Amino acid sequence: MHFDGAGGTQVASPVVVAVTGVMQAAVSNRGTNYKPARRSGDIVASARAAVADLVGGDPAGVVFGASATALTYLVARTLAQGWGPGDEIVVTRLDHDANVRPWIQAAESVGATVRWADVDVRGGELPVAQFRELIGPRTRLVAVTAASNATGTMPAVREIAAIAHAAGVLTFVDGVHSTAHRVTDVKELGADFYVTSAYKWSGPHYAAVVADPAIWEPLEPVKLVPSPKSVPERFEFGTLSFELLAGITAAVDHLAGLTGATGGTRRERLVESLTAVTAYENGLLERLLTGLEKIDGVTVLAAPADRCPTVSFRLAGQAPAETARILGEQNICVSNGDYYAVEYFEAAQLRDSGGAVRASIYHYNTEDEIDRLLEALRAAGPSSLG
Structure with a gap:
């Protein structure tokens, strides 16, 4: 995933x-x-x-x-x-x-x-x-x-x-x-x-x-x-x-062509497609955020409600790299670290401790994948390496 x-x-x-x-x-x-x-x-x-x-x-x-x-x-x-x-x-x-x-x-x-x-x-x-x-x-x-x-x-x-x-x-x-x-x-x-x-x-x-x-x-x-x-x-x-x-x-x-539309200019079709993409991804994002709120020990880095479908978080007692490794072993691909957002993570005072774990949604992701990610995080638990 x-x-x-x-x-x-x-x-x-x-x-x-x-x-x-x-x-x-x-x-x-x-x-x-x-x-x-x-x-x-x-x-x-x-x-x-x-x-x-x-x-x-x-x-x-x-x-x-x-x-x-x-x-x-x-x-x-x-x-x-x-x-x-x-x-x-x-x-x-x-x-x-x-x-x-x-x-x-x-x-x-x-x-x-x-x-x-x-x-x-x-x-x-x-x-x-x-x-x-x-x-x-x-x-x-x-x-x-x-x-x-x-x-x-x-x-x-x-x-x-x-x-x-x-x-x-x-x-x-x-x-x-x-x-x-x-x-x-x-x-x-x-x-x-x-x-x-x-x-x-x-x-x-x-x-x-x-x-x-x-x-x-x-x-x-x-x-x-x-x-x-x-x-x-x-x-x-x-x-x-x-x-x-x-x-x-x-x-x-x-x-x-994501919506299957064939009429109009390409620009018009792009506007239609990306409008649909935004709505679909926002639904997945809400599902992810709601699920993360229910997992003990998860802290989500703050962002306004109107945002791109990208979430950074940390699991208490566990280094971000360890969380990403555990998920990766289950074929769940997430990033960890500062993702080159150096100044942000310095301001958040998180860079020296490993940054965060990032889950970024794209329009090929599904609700089932969101649920499997949440399930894997619930099972991850703190690591002795944290």
Whole structure:
């Protein structure tokens, strides 16, 4: 039973077929002179359109890369070329380190100042009011997650972005954990940059960062002299992985078909599918939370009611790694540790003692699986290794 979707989902069958199909066909570097070159170009264009449909963006603003971390470093280093001493950035203690460390390191490299938005550990929230104090005339960027990969908390990104935009500040939103569970519209969200990883929504290990082409246009990344100068190509280093891009398109089509709808645009089908996914996963989440409340010794890390279907918890007297091992021996896949949410677990004073156990629900999970997880936890009991 796979309760580790926050760490990576199982790949949908059409994705495997698409990836294999490209690797079995004749493809080459993109061009127009012969069919394999044109095929590669078509694969890239299709993937840009698919990601744009998934998040409500512009295909011309979709940049691909090996991972969300790599893409965040790319954007951070590029933006930092325009920063200097006295400039400020804002990061949060709720975020995955991939949306924290690249910004801190970029700021440090040019002498800019880092300001921190604190998480309310007791309630699991990221209070919005603090951003009014943190964002000022020298702020250049606010980096914030759309959903915590540790607790499922979904900060009020729209409100945070509105505060930032009122001050002329860019926002970089980590959508890696949220994209699979909610309908995403980057414009409505207020995300100037939005990063997402396909392996979190049934696809391959490849990622995209999406922004309006007008935002990309003035930015100049460090790149090879003969590589493309156009947007978005100038932000993509080397030859793209055509087979993985085909897998991304297949994954988006898979998500768009979850309800069986065939009419309307792909974007419309995605909205219908992900709306249904949210409702279904919320039902499973409620079942899990209700069950955990009834198990003696279980402490659930706090999060608001409106959250992604991800739960972190600890079992009294038992190290999180031991709990995960016991469950793993029963073929119940959960994560343990800090899941790269370093600042959150430091704030919660849990990192040094092993973090927590994470059960993350995806739309292929079932009520029966939730019940089996709860039963296994009831039987787990404290360990002498705790």
